[in-house]
Structures are given as structure tokens and as C-alpha cells.
Amino acid sequence: MKKFMFLIREDLARLAAMTEAELQEDIAAMTAWAEALAAGGHLLSGEPLEPETRYLRKNHIASDGPFAETRESVSGYFLIQAESLDHAAQLAAGCPSLQEDKIAIEVRPLMIYA
Template sequence: MKKFLLLIREDLERMQNMTETELQADIAKMTRWAEQLAGSGNLLGGEPLEAETRYVKRSHIATDGPFAESRESVTGYMLIQAENIETAAALAASCPSVQDNEIAIEVRPLMVHE
């Protein structure tokens, strides 16, 4: 099995406009999906992320990220294991928030050092 990082990307404006009830419903939906991944043996870990960020380059540290015009940000990550990237992408596509077009998930294989 290979390891993959799932980067969860969300529209920050959508998140800021959510009511507490909507936020809790979103959290519950993602928690149920994570529990399904854990039950199948695919989930290795993950956490939500705060919206605050710093983009660090040698010449400066920016507080608005690499793309100031971007309204999307990485709001969480999951580490999973799957046979290949196609299977990992299929697992990401099974996320109800992806299916509801509320988030996007970037699937990245971890580099293997031999």
C-alpha cells in the first residue's frame, strides 16, 4: 500500500458566511466520512487547519498566501493509504462534501525513500 496526502481545499468566503449550525453539520459530515475511511483501514490520520497562514520565501514572509486573489485555502489534510493514486482519488471522490461541490481534495502521493 502507498501513502497519499489529501489536501482539503475550501472557499474561505463560504466558510466565513456559514452559520454555527451549518458549520457543525459540515463537521459531522466530514467526521462520518473519516470514520468510514478508518473502518476500511485507509485512514492513517488527519486534522483540520486554521485559516491563518504565512507564505514563506527567502525574500519575504507574506500573510495573504501565494495568491492574494485566491479565495480558496487548504483547510485540512488527511493521510491515507491505498493501492495506487487512482484508488486514492476514488476515495477522495467518495467524500460527501466533494459530491456536494462544497470542497475540493487534492491527492498527492508521498515520495518513497528507498
């Protein structure tokens, strides 16, 4: 099997406006989905990320992303294994938060050097 990274992208304003109950509901849904990935032998690891960030270029460090108007950011990741990019995308499509249009998931294959 090949390894893939799911980059979870969310609207930062939506995240900041969520109540504690809404946040816990989203966490429970994502946890259940992650447990299903693990039960299927696909989940290798994953973690949520804090919203604070630094974006670096050679001569520039921005505290809020590459552009001042950035609204969406990577809020977490999953490292999974799947047969192919299409299979990985199929697994990502099962995410309840994706289906509810709360997040976007970028699916990226890991580059493995022999």
C-alpha cells in the same frame, strides 16, 4: 499499500460566512466519511487547519497566501493508504463535501525514499 495525502481545499469566503449550524453539519459529514475510511483500513491520520496562514518565499512573507486575491486555501488534510493513486482518488471521491461541491481535494502520493 502506498501512502497519500488528501489536501482539502475550500473557499475561505464561504467558510467565513457559514453559520455555526452549517459548520457543525459539515464537520459531522466529514467525520462520518473519515470514520468510514478508518473502518476500511485506509485512514492513517487527519486534521482540520486554522484559516490563518503565512506563505514564505526567500525574500517575502505574505500573511494571506501567495497572492492578495487568493480565495481558496488548504483547510485540512488526511493521510491515507491505498493501493494506487487511482484507488486513492476513488476514496477521495466518496467525500460528501466534495460531492456537494463545497470543497476540492488534491490527492498526492507521498514520496518514500528507501
